[in-house]
Amino acid sequence: MENLIFISAFIQQANHILLGILPAAVIDFLPVAEKFIWCGFAAVGFAVLFNVPSRTLVFIGILGGLGGFTKFLLIRFGVSDVLAPFCGSAVIGLLSIPFAHYKHAPPPVFYIPALIPMIPGVFAYRMMLGMIKLVGNTQPSDYEQVLQSTINNGLKVLFIILGLSVGAVIPMLVTRRDSVKDLKASSFFDRRDD
Template identity: 25%
Template structure:
């Protein structure tokens, strides 16, 4: 299990560096984005995969994104960079792409199918996966922005 956590952290950090580069962040921000993404994504992985009952992806994403936002706010005051510059690339690897993919795939089957039973099954799949995807995205945004409001004084001093 340790190798799974390390590989999860490595690939989340790699993705965060890629997202940082297309966001045109300064080079000094790359290691911070990578570290924040690795910590947040690994925490979500641990919360979802722990043996006695694991968190649902919604709750795990909320807790992990809160950690990402908290670390970003604390680092931003030292580096004089807005916290958003750190947590946007760190959150992007946590987007629930498989839920979105399954939702759109099921919608395509709904459109192309005439059988009411098959339509009902795939419509249920589309709705279920779509709701989970949207709920996780809302949890991620909420969790990451809460530290900005909780530590308003620290977060707004970063850009002064």
């Protein structure tokens, strides 16, 4: 009898937790899911500006969306501002290879427009405002604080962009092939010498 009460209480408790947490979690992650759409649109916009072949447009949108989604999901879980875009661009780089095979276009056509939504525009803007302040301001009271935030934002910009371009070429760095044409899962670990 005591056991039954305990079990029913446990089930109630579990139910309560599920009902309480699940919708909240879903609502919590809706903004992250929404980034998929907007990053996708941004990638397609740049793809049109770069005059990509029309057959690749949809896939660039998907890639850009997935990269942005990965980045914001990781940031939501507390991953740093530099590591999260790196992981996003690694996803883009890995997926750009099957897309390149499928649509017969080189991987940069896919990954460059898809990476652009992740370029840290707001950090760059803050760095620039900081630099302008540093030029105009010689007051010792807040000079150090402005200098600190300017350097912090500038280094973030530098390392995020470095991470983006390394992440996108990870498949080539790992497999050591000259061209993605030779990239097959079966011969993943042997270096082609000719």
